[in-house]
Amino acid sequence: MAERVPSTPSVTPDVDLGESPVAAVAPTAGDHGRPRRSEATRAAILAAAKDRFAADGYERATIRAIARDAGIDPSMVMRYYGNKEGLFAAASEIDLHAPDLTGVPHDELGARLVRHFLERWECDETLTAMMRVGVTNEAGAERMRGVFAGQIGPVLAAVCPVPDQAATRAALIASQVLGMALCRYVLHIPPAVGLDHDEVVAWLAPTIQRYLTAEHP
Amino acid sequence: MAERVPSTPSVTPDVDLGESPVAAVAPTAGDHGRPRRSEATRAAILAAAKDRFAADGYERATIRAIARDAGIDPSMVMRYYGNKEGLFAAASEIDLHAPDLTGVPHDELGARLVRHFLERWECDETLTAMMRVGVTNEAGAERMRGVFAGQIGPVLAAVCPVPDQAATRAALIASQVLGMALCRYVLHIPPAVGLDHDEVVAWLAPTIQRYLTAEHP
DNA sequence: CTGGCATGTCAACACGCGTTGGCCTACAGT
DNA sequence: ACTGTAGGCCAACGCGTGTTGACATGCCAG
Incomplete structure (x- = not known):
């Protein structure tokens, strides 16, 4: 319970929670242009999460409901985003596209x-x-x-x-x-x-x- | 499980949830000026509830925490306010004291x-x-x-x-x-x-x- | 063809929640 | 002194939660 060394060698919970809050775009086609199949799932989770967080707020937006919306198992959410906090961090990535106003009358x-x-x-x-x-x-x-x-x-x-x-x-x-x-x-x-x-x-x-x-x- | 006739004759869950949302001032000294002992408890619960709802929002403000703050048992909250919704209804009673503005320049x-x-x-x-x-x-x-x-x-x-x-x-x-x-x-x-x-x-x-x-x- | 890894499912866990009903205690009316 | 009742505590219930680890499947390299 104290340490958390990933004992299972196969599963790599590839979430970079904590540093670089840009996050969640992480482990995609880094190498040879072939996108991983999981990208679709990641995106579905993220979209469902945004909807649920928007509709229900943090507490009432349950991981189970988000997973159901995305059509996958709740444990997938954990695998891709580590935990609920990490999912929210990814889902609340925001770009206001604030326009450049210099030059506007x-x-x-x-x-x-x-x-x-x-x-x-x-x-x-x-x-x-x-x-x-x-x-x-x-x-x-x-x-x-x-x-x-x-x-x-x-x-x-x-x-x-x-x-x-x-x-x-x-x-x-x-x-x-x-x-x-x-x-x-x-x-x-x-x-x-x-x-x-x-x-x-x-x-x-x-x-x-x-x-x-x-x-x- | 279907019907909910108060089988225990002693306890009267005196909450008027639903009608007259003024509520929660209910069963006080109605008769001979002798205030019931429970008034203090009711007030303590209400004060604690206001604090918790203000600090944590609805979901995270748990009845258990409110009861702990008020120094009583969670079941007391249920007895006096029926359920969490009733407690919130009572705790969010609001009078803005909006001033009469007629006559103000x-x-x-x-x-x-x-x-x-x-x-x-x-x-x-x-x-x-x-x-x-x-x-x-x-x-x-x-x-x-x-x-x-x-x-x-x-x-x-x-x-x-x-x-x-x-x-x-x-x-x-x-x-x-x-x-x-x-x-x-x-x-x-x-x-x-x-x-x-x-x-x-x-x-x-x-x-x-x-x-x-x-x-x- | 075969082994390894990414992808995904299933069942379970420990926990905290709202809520309930039974029991104890002390006090007021008779 | 006796009794009824209001006030309060306790232990438990069923449930839904976040989270975990073991297991199934399919794809791709060798």
């Missing part, structure tokens, strides 16, 4: 940002999953802070006219964007769900614009 | 609202609990929609200069307020945590003000 920044995140949020369920898990699970919260610091912060800092307040202003923008996502996609508050894209942009863009470019109030 | 509405909710959010953990649970649990989400429709909506509708848009505008305000709460109290995004009350008010008040009173953009 300053008075269009707000609208561009709102529209981008609206589309990004609706194109797959990963962001909903991240939010559902981030609220209950410390690892999920850490991941969200990481996305904020690594992907939102820098992009906004590049165009913020008050560079030393960039972090604060990014947090304000995050609060409005995440708040709208929470009301629309998670809590399903009716009037928030009822708005169409253009209306959301029309309402939120001036707010984002002000948080980004206004003088400190 | 129109250009101060934003600041008043922001400051009120900031203080309300920090005075106890019930709101954090509601948010943590509302994100993962449908009953929790329903409760949040109820608070929105029953406590936030009406107060704002009373002062909204565009009455037929009051619901939409209330949702926008909720999105900003809940978003800031999410970033500060749940996700602990550093720049959001670092703001003091006055700074939050200074940044958010104009947003709220605009959502409430501006013309439709």
Whole structure:
């Protein structure tokens, strides 16, 4: 129970949990171009995991349910992703595709940002999953802070006219964007769900614009 | 196993789950002013439940842990609150104390609202609990929609200069307020945590003000 | 053809959960 | 003093969980 030397020589639980959170793309066609058959399974597991985490949150998204969705045995999940935490780490890999805003007219920044995140949020369920898990699970919260610091912060800092307040202003923008996502996609508050894209942009863009470019109030 | 007629004549599981979600104040000193001894226990359970739900969310807040915190046996929780759902219903009883805003100068509405909710959010953990649970649990989400429709909506509708848009505008305000709460109290995004009350008010008040009173953009 | 390894299934494990019913204790009414 | 009952504890139940290791299968190199 103390040590965990892989005694079975055949099975290699090829998960690199802990270091390099890029993870889970790991042991594919590294050598001679022939992709391993397991790639399809890995992908199926990952897709099912994203769905379940998004729909149920961390605790209620059981490995058994994910495996059932993926059409394989629960032990496969363990083999490929080590444990539930590792699976979540892989499933919550996020690329916001935050656009390069340098060159965008300053008075269009707000609208561009709102529209981008609206589309990004609706194109797959990963962001909903991240939010559902981030609220209950410390690892999920850490991941969200990481996305904020690594992907939102820098992009906004590049165009913020008050560079030393960039972090604060990014947090304000995050609060409005995440708040709208929470009301629309998670809590399903009716009037928030009822708005169409253009209306959301029309309402939120001036707010984002002000948080980004206004003088400190 | 099929029917559940209380066979033991002594124990009366006095929980009114289902009807009148005011609940859990139930069987106190109804008769001659002599409070039952159990009131202290009920209160201890409720306090512990609020803490645990706030800290851990619905699934990870176990009845056993709540009972341990309250210094009593898990079966007591069942006796007083029926089941876990009933306990949560009682623990998430919420009164926003939404202030009457009629009479407040129109250009101060934003600041008043922001400051009120900031203080309300920090005075106890019930709101954090509601948010943590509302994100993962449908009953929790329903409760949040109820608070929105029953406590936030009406107060704002009373002062909204565009009455037929009051619901939409209330949702926008909720999105900003809940978003800031999410970033500060749940996700602990550093720049959001670092703001003091006055700074939050200074940044958010104009947003709220605009959502409430501006013309439709 | 044969051996080895990747892929996948099956059955079981230990554990913690919500929940239950029986039992003990102390106190209030008579 | 006796008794009923409210308040509380205890041990157990059935279940679903994450996780494990032994076993089956099929593919590819030699």
